Amino acid sequence: MERVYIIALDTHCAFTEVGVLTPGGRVRERGRCATTIPALAEEIGRVPRPRAVVLEEGPLADWIARGLSGYADDVVVCDPRRNHLIAKDSDKDDPIDVQKLAQLYRGGYTKRVHHAESFDRVVFKRHVGLYHDGVRQRVRQANRIMAELRSYGVFVAERAFTQRDGRAEILRRLPNHPVVRADMRCLWTAYDAAVERSASVRQSLIRLAKKEEPIVRFHALPGIKWIRASAFFAYVDTPWRFKSKSALWKYLGIGLERRHSGAGPEQVHVPRQVNRTLKSSILGAAKSAIVSRNNPFADQYERWIHGGVTPRNARRNVARSQAAVMWGMWKNGDVYRPEWVGVAATAQTLVSLGKDG
Numbered sequence: 001m002e003r004v005y006i007i008a009l010d011t012h013c014a015f016t017e018v019g020v021l022t023p024g025g026r027v028r029e030r031g032r033c034a035t036t037i038p039a040l041a042e043e044i045g046r047v048p049r050p051r052a053v054v055l056e057e058g059p060l061a062d063w064i065a066r067g068l069s070g071y072a073d074d075v076v077v078c079d080p081r082r083n084h085l086i087a088k089d090s091d092k093d094d095p096i097d098v099q100k101l102a103q104l105y106r107g108g109y110t111k112r113v114h115h116a117e118s119f120d121r122v123v124f125k126r127h128v129g130l131y132h133d134g135v136r137q138r139v140r141q142a143n144r145i146m147a148e149l150r151s152y153g154v155f156v157a158e159r160a161f162t163q164r165d166g167r168a169e170i171l172r173r174l175p176n177h178p179v180v181r182a183d184m185r186c187l188w189t190a191y192d193a194a195v196e197r198s199a200s201v202r203q204s205l206i207r208l209a210k211k212e213e214p215i216v217r218f219h220a221l222p223g224i225k226w227i228r229a230s231a232f233f234a235y236v237d238t239p240w241r242f243k244s245k246s247a248l249w250k251y252l253g254i255g256l257e258r259r260h261s262g263a264g265p266e267q268v269h270v271p272r273q274v275n276r277t278l279k280s281s282i283l284g285a286a287k288s289a290i291v292s293r294n295n296p297f298a299d300q301y302e303r304w305i306h307g308g309v310t311p312r313n314a315r316r317n318v319a320r321s322q323a324a325v326m327w328g329m330w331k332n333g334d335v336y337r338p339e340w341v342g343v344a345a346t347a348q349t350l351v352s353l354g355k356d357g
Contacts, residue, residue: 004073005047008102009055011035011064018043019098025106027099035060037067044071054105056080057113062122065115078110081273116237124208125234131205131227132277134198141191148187152180161188162195205230218326220336222297223289231281232326239330245320248327253279254319270316286319296341297321 003023010017016035020028028047033039044053052074055061061077069075083104104110116122142158149156154173160166167188174180209215209230218229242248249255253274259267289297297318304314321342329336 005051006102006105007044007047007051007053007072008098008105009040009053009064010098010101011055011058011060016040017098019102020047021102021106025103030098040064040068041071044068049073052076052105054078054101054110056083056101062115066119076105076110077113077115078105079113082111114237114241121234121237127201127205127208128230128234131198131201134194134201138191138194138198141187141194145187145191148184202227214330217329217335221322221325222292222295223285223322224326228281228285231277235275235278239327242327245324245327248323249320251275251278252282252323254282254316254323282319282323283315285322286315289322290315290318296338300342
């Protein structure tokens with residue numbers, strides 16, 4: 001590894017622990033400063049060049065990495081779960097943590113976490129996240145209402161209380177008690193707020209998505225509409241961060257990990273640590289394409305089913321095919337061409353991916 005001074009940061013809202021290693025791996029200094037860009041820049045400026053800054057991924061990571069990018073030769077945001085598995089032995093406190101983090105970086109054991117270079121892309125990604133958080137909040141509120149109704153022997157689906165007429169009918173079925181009725185109205189108020197928030201952010205997100213040229217091209221794929229195309233664009237960020245389709249599939253949660261030890265059998269399974277928003281989005285897109293029929297992805301699904309692949313694995317294969325098409329379109333600047341979908345890959349996928357668990 002290049003001989004550089006390594007500055008490790010353990011960030012908190014009120015303060016940041018700072019640890020500095022010399023190129024030879026000796027602790028040069030330890031300290032603490034306020035968690036502000038000027039204070040951190042001042043600490044970094046006291047260390048000779050070449051120098052690298054390393055910190056773990058977290059709520060403050062993107063802001064700090066972006067703010068300090070001009071003050072060091074390299075700013076690395078790394079995966080804290082990987083670091084934990086390697087350095088969880090011995091004592092633990094903030095000063096020790098920054099020293100361990102610096103040593104991990106020096107040894108080449110840190111795993112870099114991707115951050116978008118463009119601030120506009122960061123804002124768009126957070127807007128996508130805000131929409132999906134709003135949808136989850138609406139679902140949570142709906143489930144809370146249905147659970148409350150079940151406790152009084154009223155069994156309904158969410159669609160039963162989305163309109164005022166349905167709520168009046170539900171109230172007639174509930175016990176005639178003022179507190180029960182007041183509680184239900186309170187829950188419905190929270191539900192209405194979640195619905196309004198989700199709808200408002202959705203409209204805003206679609207307006208922004210229509211300004212992004214790759215998203216407009218993704219939108220042409222069966223099963224891929226504005227929200228799913230936006231999620232793929234925002235979280236993948238750039239097609240060049242993945243070396244292969246299999247690496248992209250693993251990030252999306254639809255790829256495979258293979259493990260083998262000794263004389264035991266080879267185990268194949270879907271990765272557990274994935275982007276869950278993207279996983280649900282791409283699998284939902286595959287389901288939509290299959291249901292809509294009359295498209296090459298639905299045709300692929302039928303071929304896999306007739307080839308003996310289970311419906312679950314066939315749908316996952318369709319999701320892989322959709323992701324590969326969008327990835328290729330993004331890299332090549334091309335438009336969606338239905339006649340190109342699965343022309344060369346179908347036979348190979350039946351053999352290599354069709355029988356996985």
